[in-house]
Amino acid sequence: MASSVLFTQKRSANFLRYSVIVLLSLLFIFPLLYLVSGSLMTLDAVSVYPPKLLPPSLEWKNYAEALSVMTPRIFFNTIFFTFGILILQLILSFTAGFALAKMPFKYAALIVAIFAVPVFLPTNISIIPLYLVTYKLGLLNTWGGMILPIVGSTAFGTLLFRQFMVNFPDGLIDAARMDGASWPRVLFRIVLPLARPPIASYSAITFLTAWNMYIWPLMVGNREELRVATVQLAPLIAGGTGFYGKVGPNVTYAAALLSALPVVLFFLWAQRWFINAIAGTGNDS
């Protein structure tokens, strides 16, 4: 008797918990759900008061129009920017992380300490001087100026890969060295194939950060040939004014969704890597 009361109590508690989760999560992503809904409305339907929850008719042509904002060129630029940073920084961090863990030398500890410095520095302490360095190098409004200064922030990747390499079995490396394998061979033939988890974690985080970066590309690459998605979308934000630029809010929503789509899809596909990467940085520190 008592246990069945307990059972129904537990069941109703579970039902309550489930309902709270469903309601909260829908409320939480409501801004994005409305973005999807509004992107499929006509200009009249999206501007009317009271606002409509669902589009009366599906206006897919908004997306065709949005391609004049998120042009193929803008997509190309965003991809080039993101993968330029991702690949260059990956090579730098991976090789240095390996050397700092597995090629013992006098200054290894010192260099590791230097890489740990920016953990304590807010980014805006260096952004203005960073702009000046880029200017002095003649890199303003070039791909080099867009990508290389960001590639320079190798601290996260280097420390991540070093941590992985420290735990990498010495036996494998020593055996290969004994057989006469060169260091690059050890690194690329033996360590690299086993380093997929940290590489995936690093790539997930860097992809996301670079794709969504705004202030740096705004400062350095506000030319059509260099402009990335965030910089292209920024003038379309209504903000406090409530006014939209030359395109209507429905087309603006569609353009915003087009720019977010690659990251969202990639995230849903590789969610595990994202979560591991983020949770992992919290675990060992």
Added chain:
Amino acid sequence: MSSVATTQQRKSQIGQRNKLKRNDRFWLAIFVSPNLFMYTLFILVPSVAGVLLSFCEWNILGPINWVGLENYRRLLDDELLIPSFIRTLKFLAIGVLPTVFGGFLVAVLLNWKVKGIGIFRAMFFLPLTISSAVAGIAWSSIFNPEAGWINRILKIFGITGPEWLASFTWALPSVTIIVIWLSLPLVIILYLAGLQRISPEILEAAALDGANAWQRVWQIIFPCVSATTILVLAIEILAFLSSPFEISLLMVQGGPLDATTSLAYYAYKMAFEQFEVGYSAALVMVQFFALLVVALPIIQFRRYRRAKG
């Protein structure tokens, strides 16, 4: 790359110890120095330059003049400094704690092995993938005073909502809400990871049903994830020092009437609108020292906890 590798390999196969050592150093340099060079050029040099520039006067076009502590003396007379500093504190005060505690509660709710929970977790993680620009577009429509959803719903309860982003009073809370929304996924993920490490018996004891579930969450579960709480607190303090700047820049350009101009934004304006690079650097230093004052106790506390085991 591969031809280089094979010649090196042949060299090492000759097997002379000396040669091998030189070879080691060669590869060490190849592996480490490009990274160190880029890091020095684009992180260390600008950081040091930032500190030095705070003792200089420079309008970008003219020469750089060393003025000693003049910029710091000027801080004392700056009527805009204190208000922007207070706005930074407001962002922290109304942003950090709701993000940390809200993230914790959502993580507790989501820490449940039940069918379909993955979908709801993914929904809470989603803003992680959204850029500030896209968030700005989405939230502009939600906050719109006439056609936006918030005021629409308030109207149902007979309340005439404020103008949100266009209101002097409500712009700062509005920007904070957007930053909270963008920050919550990270907090939830970290807390979910923290909750995984609690032993099942403890979670059992704090089962989320029956009377006083709310109290048990705070009295039993919350102390178990205190390590995560400290980490999250540190991350969010840093986030709320910088993220409101980006959202404010995108959505209201520091306005209306400077209502969302934080210290970081004020320093940015000083450099890129007034072209007073030196004074801007001094403003950034103020923020840096303010951060130290907040962060040092947290770092100390973590060290103390870790020492205690």
